[in-house]
Amino acid sequence: MRHLIDIMNLSVNEIDEMIAVAKDIIANPGEYSEKCKGKKLATLFFEPSTRTRLSFEAAMYELGGNVIGFSEAQSSSAAKGESVADTIKTVGAYADIIAMRHPKEGAPVVASYKSDVPVINAGDGGHNHPTQTLTDLLTISREKNRLDNMTVGLCGDLKFGRTVHSLITAMSRFEKVKFVLISPDELRIPEYLKQEVLVKNNIEYVETTDLEAAMPELDILYMTRVQRERFFNEQDYMRLKDSYILTPEKLENAKTDLSILHPLPRVNEISVAVDDDPRARYFQQVKNGKYIRMALILKLLAESQA
Amino acid sequence: MIIGKIEDGLVLDHIKAGQGMKLYEILGLDKLDCQVALIKNADSRKYGRKDIIKIDKLIDVDLDAIGFIDPNITINIIRDGKLAKRTHIDKPEKIEGFVKCKNPRCITTVEQELPHRFVLTDREKGVYRCVYCESKLEY
Numbered sequence: 453m454r455h456l457i458d459i460m461n462l463s464v465n466e467i468d469e470m471i472a473v474a475k476d477i478i479a480n481p482g483e484y485s486e487k488c489k490g491k492k493l494a495t496l497f498f499e500p501s502t503r504t505r506l507s508f509e510a511a512m513y514e515l516g517g518n519v520i521g522f523s524e525a526q527s528s529s530a531a532k533g534e535s536v537a538d539t540i541k542t543v544g545a546y547a548d549i550i551a552m553r554h555p556k557e558g559a560p561v562v563a564s565y566k567s568d569v570p571v572i573n574a575g576d577g578g579h580n581h582p583t584q585t586l587t588d589l590l591t592i593s594r595e596k597n598r599l600d601n602m603t604v605g606l607c608g609d610l611k612f613g614r615t616v617h618s619l620i621t622a623m624s625r626f627e628k629v630k631f632v633l634i635s636p637d638e639l640r641i642p643e644y645l646k647q648e649v650l651v652k653n654n655i656e657y658v659e660t661t662d663l664e665a666a667m668p669e670l671d672i673l674y675m676t677r678v679q680r681e682r683f684f685n686e687q688d689y690m691r692l693k694d695s696y697i698l699t700p701e702k703l704e705n706a707k708t709d710l711s712i713l714h715p716l717p718r719v720n721e722i723s724v725a726v727d728d729d730p731r732a733r734y735f736q737q738v739k740n741g742k743y744i745r746m747a748l749i750l751k752l753l754a755e756s757q758a
Numbered sequence: 759m760i761i762g763k764i765e766d767g768l769v770l771d772h773i774k775a776g777q778g779m780k781l782y783e784i785l786g787l788d789k790l791d792c793q794v795a796l797i798k799n800a801d802s803r804k805y806g807r808k809d810i811i812k813i814d815k816l817i818d819v820d821l822d823a824i825g826f827i828d829p830n831i832t833i834n835i836i837r838d839g840k841l842a843k844r845t846h847i848d849k850p851e852k853i854e855g856f857v858k859c860k861n862p863r864c865i866t867t868v869e870q871e872l873p874h875r876f877v878l879t880d881r882e883k884g885v886y887r888c889v890y891c892e893s894k895l896e897y
Contacts, residue, residue: 535869556865558890562872577863579891644894648880 454755455564455571456748459582459622466751467622470586471593473747474740481514487750488517494547495521496539497574498530499555503716503738504574504583508551511745520547525555537566544568549753551583570752578614584715585618586748587741592672594740595711595733600627603669607634607696608676608721610641615715616676617645624655631657632666636695638688639678663696668705673698675714675721675734698722703729713737761795761812768819769834770811775799777827778809780897784823784856787813822850826857826886851878853886861893 456462462470477484493512495505500523509519522528529539536554540563543550551572552560557579564571575581593599604623606616610633620641623629631650633641640659650657660666667673678693680686697720698712714722714734726732773781778796787794793814802808813819816835824831825847835843854875859866866872866888876886876895886895 535871536865554865555863556868556891557861557863558865558888558892561890562865562869576865577891579863 453564453567453570454752455560455567455573456582456752457560457564457571457573458580459585459618461582464625467586467589470744470747470751471590473750474590474743475594477743477746484515484746484750486516488512488515488753491515491517491548491753492546493517493519493521493749494543494550495519495523495574496528496543496550496552496554497521497523498525498528498559499553499575500524501553501575504553504741505551507738507741508572508574508583508745511742511749514742515746515749517548517749521551536562540567540571549749549756570756572748572752575614578612580618581614582618583741583745583748584615585622586744587737588615588619588674588713588715589622590740590744591713591733591737592711594736596671599623600629602628602671603630603632604672604674605632605634605663605666605670606674606676607663607698609639609678609692610635610676611639612679613676616641616674619674620645621649624649624653629655631655632670633657633659634661634663634666634696635659636661636692638692639695663698664702664705667702668707670706670710673706673710673712675712675718677714677717677719677721694720696721698726700725700729703731706731759797761797762793763839764812764814764836765839766814766816767792767836768811768813768816769836770813770824771808771832771834772802772804773809773811773831774805774828775807775809778811781809781824781827781831782811784827785819787811790815790817792817820856821847822853823856825850826853849878849881849884852876857895857897859888859891859893860896861888861891864888864891864893866890 495508497505512519536559544567549570551574553574554576557577559576560573573580610616680689710731711733712731782796795812797810799807800810829848833845854873858874866874875889879885879887
């Protein structure tokens with residue numbers, strides 16, 4: 453049974469194919485409106501995440517399918533102490549495909565071992581969030597019409613930011629991508645990621661604390677939020693949360709065709725004054741999330757029935 | 759210091775100095791009812807100092823655990839007072855059951871019955887990662 457737990461479960465070819473399907477859905481939505489008729493998606497959200505859950509649900513509805521599930525652990529049997537494995541086996545009896553978010557890292561791996569239907573990891577703690585990465589890749593592809601030959605700036609919390617880790621890992625497989633890693637010293641990307649992905653694959657990268665100095669060379673600027681929930685220590689969070697705030701002034705030296713992305717939700721790291729700048733693409737990114745999830749659901753359902 | 763001769767048993771030799779107790783614990787040797795000797799900081803031509811474990815009984819030990827701790831450990835099997843076999847164990851590709859994931863965010867911290875499993879991701883550096891959360895194994 454094919455699952456999506458980690459973005460690396462997908463080959464570059466498969467990602468290219470899914471992006472092509474997503475673009476076709478955008479161009480011809482009517483052709484896909486009944487593709488999942490009679491199918492059910494279960495959204496098992498052991499941790500609340502309105503944005504991701506609604507994106508999956510909207511994706512399934514637009515494919516003509518139905519949705520069952522729960523939006524927090526309190527309204528599931530997990531609150532009674534049921535294991536992930538038991539929940540998955542039970543839900544697999546009702547649904548054709550499962551999207552699962554869990555606060556504990558590795559929970560979707562446990563689910564995938566036991567599931568009779570495809571499992572999509574919709575985020576497990578600070579670990580993986582592959583559909584966000586697919587969303588980011590579709591957005592970059594739509595903005596630049598390519599996924600290679602570009603300079604990608606990632607700014608903010610690069611230490612705990614799982615979307616950053618996954619995006620670096622995924623994009624390191626495309627030719628001539630340079631990363632500019634912009635963060636306070638305390639929130640630099642983990643050493644293992646640097647060694648096992650960037651150094652090992654001979655990927656060009658620079659680390660800096662200066663966003664404005666890095667700005668002119670960027671094709672993509674991927675902003676992230678400093679996430680309160682990833683800190684054990686409130687004092688550290690308070691000290692670092694306002695490290696980078698993107699304003700129109702800081703964009704003065706940016707390329708005219710820069711694309712500004714953000715996985716959302718934002719707190720204050722992008723000023724609302726930036727929203728009107730045509731280079732701000734983060735709300736378009738949200739829409740892309742639905743389209744790529746539609747492509748993913750189609751792919752996994754097709755493979756499970758093959 | 760004199761430790762008596764073994765008739766039938768195991769001698770785990772060339773354990774890096776300081777790792778003997780760790781291996782003793784991982785192998786669960788405290789549960790044995792036979793004589794077990796842990797010699798710390800013995801002189802070694804190869805390493806300067808080393809630890810040695812002598813077990814006065816032929817028991818089944820978890821060979822993966824020995825390879826995991828250090829592939830340079832020599833396993834001597836003694837039968838009728840004589841060396842019957844001498845071997846080394848490579849670092850295993852997978853390990854399970856004798857070390858735990860210490861990531862407080864890992865699913866294994868809340869699901870007690872899940873087996874703690876790790877895979878070798880970098881043989882050169884001896885890096886093992888949890889199969890669930892991918893955290894580097896610290897021990």
